[in-house]
Amino acid sequence: xxxxxxxxxxxxxxxxxxxxxxxxxxxxxxxxxxxxxxxxxxxxxxxxxxxxxxxxxxxxxxxxxxxxxxxxxxxxxxxxxxxxxxxxxxxxxxxxxxxxxxxxxxxxxxxxxxxxxxxxxxxxxxxxxxxxxxxxxxxxxxxxxxxxxxxxxxxxxxxxxxxxxxxxxxxxxxxxxxxxxxxxxxxxxxxxxxxxxxxxxxxxxxxxxxxxxxxxxxxxxxxxxxxxxxxxxxxxxxxxxxxxxxxxxxxxxxxxxxxxxxxxxxxxxxxxxxxxxxxxxxxxxxxxxxxxxxxxxxxxxxxxxxxxxxxxxxxxxxxxxxxxxxxxxxxxxxxxxxxxxxxxxxxxxxxxxxxxxxxxxxxxxxxxxxxxxxxxxxxxxxxxxxxxxxxxxxxxxxxxxxxxxxxxxxxxxxxxxxxxxxxxxxxxxxxxxxxxxxxxxxxxxx
Ligand SMILES: Nc1nc2c(c(=O)[nH]1)N(C=O)[C@@H](CNc1ccc(C(=O)N[C@@H](CCC(=O)O)C(=O)O)cc1)CN2
Ligand SMILES: Nc1nc2c(ncn2[C@@H]2O[C@H](COP(=O)(O)OP(=O)(O)OP(=O)(O)O)[C@@H](O)[C@H]2O)c(=O)[nH]1
Ligand SMILES: [Mg+2]
Numbered sequence: 001x002x003x004x005x006x007x008x009x010x011x012x013x014x015x016x017x018x019x020x021x022x023x024x025x026x027x028x029x030x031x032x033x034x035x036x037x038x039x040x041x042x043x044x045x046x047x048x049x050x051x052x053x054x055x056x057x058x059x060x061x062x063x064x065x066x067x068x069x070x071x072x073x074x075x076x077x078x079x080x081x082x083x084x085x086x087x088x089x090x091x092x093x094x095x096x097x098x099x100x101x102x103x104x105x106x107x108x109x110x111x112x113x114x115x116x117x118x119x120x121x122x123x124x125x126x127x128x129x130x131x132x133x134x135x136x137x138x139x140x141x142x143x144x145x146x147x148x149x150x151x152x153x154x155x156x157x158x159x160x161x162x163x164x165x166x167x168x169x170x171x172x173x174x175x176x177x178x179x180x181x182x183x184x185x186x187x188x189x190x191x192x193x194x195x196x197x198x199x200x201x202x203x204x205x206x207x208x209x210x211x212x213x214x215x216x217x218x219x220x221x222x223x224x225x226x227x228x229x230x231x232x233x234x235x236x237x238x239x240x241x242x243x244x245x246x247x248x249x250x251x252x253x254x255x256x257x258x259x260x261x262x263x264x265x266x267x268x269x270x271x272x273x274x275x276x277x278x279x280x281x282x283x284x285x286x287x288x289x290x291x292x293x294x295x296x297x298x299x300x301x302x303x304x305x306x307x308x309x310x311x312x313x314x315x316x317x318x319x320x321x322x323x324x325x326x327x328x329x330x331x332x333x334x335x336x337x338x339x340x341x342x343x344x345x346x347x348x349x350x351x352x353x354x355x356x357x358x359x360x361x362x363x364x365x366x367x368x369x370x371x372x373x374x375x376x377x378x379x380x381x382x383x384x385x386x387x388x389x390x391x392x393x394x395x396x397x398x399x400x401x402x403x404x405x406x407x408x409x410x411x412x413x414x415x416x417x418x419x420x421x422x423x424x425x426x427x428x429x430x431x432x433x434x435x436x437x438x439x440x441x442x443x444x445x446x
Contacts, residue, residue: 005104006096015084027076042067052095074116120426122150134214135262137373154426204377210295215264218290221300222310223271226331229354231268250283260366296325304335391421
């Protein structure tokens with residue numbers, strides 16, 4: 001039915017071992033051809049020589065054959081674990097391609113695993129995100145999802161919806177009677193319970209989004225407070241130009257840096273002030289959009305200069321942000337203090353020096369990330385998933401109005417929309433299941 005695909009599964013570059021995967025009905029034939037072996041046993045690590053299409057020896061490698069359906073994709077799969085580097089894996093791949101197998105598209109192995117029912121969409125998404133995980137906490141969350149945590153949530157939510165739907169479908173058939181109070185109460189409490197759970201999951205997912213995507217941390221402040229010096233210090237190299245001229249940084253600079261067990265995106269911004277300079281103005285606009293995008297703002301003040309109108313502007317920015325964590329740091333603690341910090345006290349300012357030491361700041365960041373990473377809450381890891389549960393929640397809200405009026409057909413319609421939305425998170429909607437539920441939970445012959 002489908003063609004056979006292949007790809008190098010490991011990173012391209014120097015490594016000790018590389019893996020080439022083949023999936024599809026011709027996999028075994030490919031394995032026999034390139035290893036010149038017959039009777040290849042499934043799920044057995046064969047140490048074997050591999051040959052190219054001109055019969056030349058390429059490598060000595062480990063070859064594993066997974067016979068369908070017991071493989072990652074559910075199809076016949078062969079893996080070659082060969083010596084690493086840039087050449088050997090590519091030559092094995094070229095040999096496989098020469099035998100008529102096609103290069104896989106990105107994600108195609110996982111797509112086949114999904115189509116063959118080996119994994120659902122939530123597991124597939126978790127696999128693809130795990131590769132890009134930016135923290136140990138993220139890897140833990142994704143590992144749980146690979147084992148079906150979100151799939152189970154979808155399954156439970158769907159069951160709850162189908163149960164309510166089943167009540168309603170039965171009542172439609174007995175339209176002349178009023179909906180008994182106990183059934184009404186039971187439907188409402190199931191729907192309210194589910195809505196509440198969805199709201200919690202969405203809230204936790206927004207709050208903890210940085211764990212999956214990597215936190216974006218922007219350093220803001222008026223010119224010359226030492227933002228670029230701090231970026232350089234956190235990166236441990238002179239990435240940004242530093243000078244005592246106010247307005248040195250014109251454009252935002254973004255770099256990745258590891259803080260504790262998190263890899264964050266750190267952004268240095270142009271000093272915010274009133275300016276007539278066209279380019280500086282564009283830079284300041286970019287600083288302002290960094291304020292919007294950031295998960296964490298480090299608002300930097302210069303401890304060696306008195307508090308002024310430009311500092312007040314920064315203060316008003318951090319007072320206005322919502323859903324953004326703010327850390328206030330007072331830089332240049334190695335110099336004599338001239339800054340009146342009264343207005344900053346409620347942010348618990350940290351005294352740091354980009355030149356002499358800023359452990360307090362890295363500690364505060366670590367503490368912040370760790371606290372966001374804490375907890376075992378279920379999380380949605382993609383916009384697709386968040387949109388789907390929100391669609392489900394809206395459909396449930398809409399279903400409650402006709403229910404209150406006893407309009408069960410409309411109630412059922414909206415509830416079916418909710419089922420479709422929630423099911424789409426892990427797999428396409430299957431209609432027969434409603435019927436199974438109905439017959440399963442009710443004795444219709446009464
Ligand atoms: N060498 C190698 N390592 C790998 C993978 C791989 O494909 N190859 N994986 C790829 O992502 C991950 C492991 N995931 C896998 C998931 C299922 C099966 C598999 O063969 N499943 C069969 C048999 C199940 C069993 O024996 O319990 C099945 O589901 O029927 C293999 C790998 C990480 N490590
Ligand atoms: N003594 C002392 N000087 C510092 C410290 N941090 C930065 N400076 C100095 O302050 C001046 C401005 O530093 P920058 O890092 O360029 O400041 P900035 O906030 O990026 O400035 P703009 O890019 O113009 O907005 C430079 O002369 C730095 O050497 C510090 O902790 N102590
Ligand atoms: Mg700068």
